[in-house]
Amino acid sequence: MSNSSSGFFGDGPVALPPGGPLYLQLKRWIEDAVHRGDINPGDALPSERDLATKVDVSRVTVRKAVLQLVQEGVLIQKHGSGTFVAPRTQRVEQSLSHLTSFTEDMARRGMSVRAEWLDRGRYEPSPEETVALGLSAGELVARIARLRLTGDTPLAIERASLSVSVLPEPEAVVDSLYRHLDRSGNRPVRALQRIRAANLGEADARLLQVPAGSAGLHIERLSYLASGRVIEFTRSVYRGDTYDFVAELRIGAPTPGGARA
Template sequence: MTELSNSFFSAGPVVLPQGGPLYLQLKRWIEDAIHRGDIGAGDALPSERDLAAKVDVSRVTVRKAVLQLVQDGILVQRHGSGTFVAPQTQRVEQSLSQLTSFTEDMARRGMAVRAEWLDRGIYLPSPEETVILGLSAGDHVARISRLRLTGDMPLAIERASLSAQVLPDPLAIEDSLYRHLDKSGNRPTRAIQRIRAANLDAADAQLLQVAVGSAGLNIERTSYLASGRVIEFTRSIYRGDTYDFVAELRLGDSPTTGSSKT
């Protein structure tokens, strides 16, 4: 057993919080140990076998408790390395009343962000892209996909589609799509967003460094020019443990999209 595990187990016999299934009692006990500082951010959790032996529960119970903590973002699992206490994440509050790029929105909050390109290219459009972007027979679509991060922590995956006539060279984009579109007079002036809760599949969970099935926010945005032409169709997935989407509502205003908080 490691020095960390000895410290984690140093309080003598384990007394689990009462109430609820055994795995939830164990979950609360681990959470309490983290809050007390017995085990800190970045520290490895004792092995499943050690926890089961110390607490006198089955390994299945330990596995269920750990899985819940991973899904809650309190623990992270690294393949081949073990289970670790997750770093504290800074929640980001994003307004639903302003149309800004991700880069601009984070800059206003004083947050340094960067992007890792997942894909940039010209493709034949899907039926959905053809309809939403109003493409004609023979038209192509520009697709860009990015993983958005602050430091080493991923925040969101963005997948945008635009007419290739509007974006003939996706490789020319630097840090901001909207800044690039602004140069050609094609920056959108309004957008409609649809937000729904989702559980992350294996591919997106791996990119966002969370457990498969973790809570996320799926956002579809259709953006328009002042003329009413659709200029962009974006599908994004945000980590549920880092984002709050907020809208201000006023009595007497026309209906607006409500807020979604996770």
């Protein structure tokens, strides 16, 4: 066993946190050890056999616990080398109260971000795009897709669709889409955004550099002009281990003669 393994096991008997199936208890115990710094990013996890022996559980239980932690990005597995604690990634918070572009939002936080273009082009719209954007028969759609990164860490995949009447040359977008739209007076002023948790598919997981099946956030956004026209339909996928969305909630004033719940 490595030095990291001895620190991980400690000297006394192992007491798993109570509650739930045994593999989830073991999962929480490993997570606690990582958070305490008993094993650090890059350290190897003890072997499946050593873990099973020390904790007095089956190797199947160990395998299930480790698999969950790999899917959640806490651990990584390297073929032929073993299982390791994943590098820590800086979590990013984004307010749900303001409509800003990714570039503008990260700049306000003093974070260096960059984009890798995945697509910029004009296409026949899908039925979903036609309905969302209110496109006329025969009207094309402009699509831009980017992988968003801070440093070398990918954070999100953004796929935006707009009418070509709004974005006739999608290849002309070089940084912020909203900044580009602002020049033609087409910057959105409000948006409706839906967020759901989902496991990442193989293609998106590969782009985001996480295992397939990892936790992610799927976000659909319809952005509007002041006139009420839908200007942008965006579908984004965010890594669940790097992004937090934050909303400020206020209690409204009580209605006259009524009482607050």
